[in-house]
Amino acid sequence: MTATLVRFDGVSKSYDGRTRVVAELDLEIRRGEFLTLLGPSGSGKTTTLMMLAGFEDPTAGSITLEGARIDTVPPHRRNIGVVFQNYALFPHLSVAENLAFPLSIRRVPRAEIGRRVAAALSMVRLPGLGGRRPQQLSGGQQQRVALARALIFNPPLVLLDEPLGALDKQLREELQAEIRRIHAELGVTMVYVTHDQSEALTLSDRIAVFDQGRIQQLGTAQAVYETPANPFVAGFIGENNRLPATVLDATRLRLAEGSMLATLPHGLQAGAAALVSIRPERVLLEAAEAAPNAAAARVEEVVYLGDHCRLRMAWAGRTDFFAKLPRQQAGQVPQAGTTLRIAIPEAAIIVFPA
Missing domain, CATH: 3.40.50.300 (P-loop containing nucleotide triphosphate hydrolases)
Structure with missing residues (x-):
C-alpha cells in the first residue's frame, strides 16, 4: 500500500x-x-x-x-x-x-x-x-x-x-x-x-x-x-443527459413518456422519485428492435465537432436528449427531422434518488 x-x-x-x-x-x-x-x-x-x-x-x-x-x-x-x-x-x-x-x-x-x-x-x-x-x-x-x-x-x-x-x-x-x-x-x-x-x-x-x-x-x-x-x-464531469423518473418496480422506471429497464440503487421503492443519468456516447444509434430500452427518437439538430457529431434528439418527452456519433460513422450522419431507433444499454444508465 x-x-x-x-x-x-x-x-x-x-x-x-x-x-x-x-x-x-x-x-x-x-x-x-x-x-x-x-x-x-x-x-x-x-x-x-x-x-x-x-x-x-x-x-x-x-x-x-x-x-x-x-x-x-x-x-x-x-x-x-x-x-x-x-x-x-x-x-x-x-x-x-x-x-x-x-x-x-x-x-x-x-x-x-x-x-x-x-x-x-x-x-x-x-x-x-x-x-x-x-x-x-x-x-x-x-x-x-x-x-x-x-x-x-x-x-x-x-x-x-x-x-x-x-x-x-x-x-x-x-x-x-x-x-x-x-x-x-x-x-x-x-x-x-x-x-x-x-x-x-x-x-x-x-x-x-x-x-x-x-x-x-x-x-x-x-x-x-x-x-x-x-x-x-455526474453533471459536472463530461456531458450528461439527466431525466426525471419514477420507480415502477425493482427493475423499471417510468419517464415522462415511456419506461426503461435499469439497475436501481438499494433502497429505492416503487413510487419513489429518481433521476436518470445517461452519457451521450453510450446511446446506441440505429439499434435493433430487440436492443435494450429501444425506442424511436427524432433528430432535432446535428452539430459537426470534428471527431464526432453531436445529435440533439426528441425522446422520452424531451427535445434536449443528446447522443454522440463517432467520426468513423460520418458517412451515416442523419439529417435533422429524421427518426432513428436508439437503444440505451442498462449498464449505461445511472440512477440516483431524486
Whole structure:
C-alpha cells in the first residue's frame, strides 16, 4: 500500500466566521501520486491548495506532511514547490537566475547550482535559454520555467494552481503531456487544481471533485466518470443527459413518456422519485428492435465537432436528449427531422434518488 504523504484532518476554512469555504475536510494524499482537485469556482479547491501551501491558515483542523504538522509552519519552511497560473517569475532576473533562486536561499554550493540549473532546463526542454529574461519567452516557455523552479530543489510535494489556464488549447495540451512525462520520470507527488474536466481526466491518478467546500467524490478518473457518486459529479464531469423518473418496480422506471429497464440503487421503492443519468456516447444509434430500452427518437439538430457529431434528439418527452456519433460513422450522419431507433444499454444508465 502506498504511504500517505499529506493528511488533512477535519480541516475547515471560514473568512467571516459563519460561511465555511472548506468544511471538515478529511483527505489523504499518497506519496508519488498525481491528485487533481476539481470543481467549479468557489467550490473550495483553491483554498484547500493554498492552505497546504501555507498561504491560507485553516480555521480548524490540522494538516501534516510526512507525519509532521505543517499548518503552523510558514510557507517558506514547508519545502513545497508551487506553480501559479501567472508564472510568478522574477522579471529582473534571467531564467537561470530564477531557477537558481530556490537553491541559493538553501545555501547550495555554486557549482552544484550550475549543474542543477542546466539539468532543470534540459528536463523542461529549454536548454540554452538560461540567459534570457522571462519577458523574452512565450507563455508556454515561462510556465515550463516556473515548473522547473518548483522542482529544482527536489521537494517531496509540488502544488500547481491552474498552471495552464492562461494558455491556448493546443499549447495547454502540449504542456499536459510534458507534466505527465515529468511526473512519471521524477515520481514526485503533485497536487493540481483545475476547473477543466478534460484536463483532470487526462492528468490524474485520482480526482477529488469539490462542491460547496466538500469533496463529493474521490477516485480514479475512470471511477468518477463511469460511476459518479451523485448528480453533481455526474453533471459536472463530461456531458450528461439527466431525466426525471419514477420507480415502477425493482427493475423499471417510468419517464415522462415511456419506461426503461435499469439497475436501481438499494433502497429505492416503487413510487419513489429518481433521476436518470445517461452519457451521450453510450446511446446506441440505429439499434435493433430487440436492443435494450429501444425506442424511436427524432433528430432535432446535428452539430459537426470534428471527431464526432453531436445529435440533439426528441425522446422520452424531451427535445434536449443528446447522443454522440463517432467520426468513423460520418458517412451515416442523419439529417435533422429524421427518426432513428436508439437503444440505451442498462449498464449505461445511472440512477440516483431524486
